[in-house]
Amino acid sequence: MAEIGEDELKKLEYLSLVSKVCTELDNHLGINDKDLGKFVNLT
Numbered sequence: 001m002a003e004i005g006e007d008e009l010k011k012l013e014y015l016s017l018v019s020k021v022c023t024e025l026d027n028h029l030g031i032n033d034k035d036l037g038k039f040v041n042l043t
Helices: 006-029 034-042
Strands: none
Touching (some): 006 034
16 A cells, blocks of 8 residues: 555545534534535635
């Protein structure tokens, strides 16, 4: 198995965070929007 580079690891961490935010938005507000999850992470 090839080693995962630092950039790939950061991308995976970011995607994991976006997923968690999207899950929370859906659970608490009923909003299921990946773009909003990305926006929340950038602000």
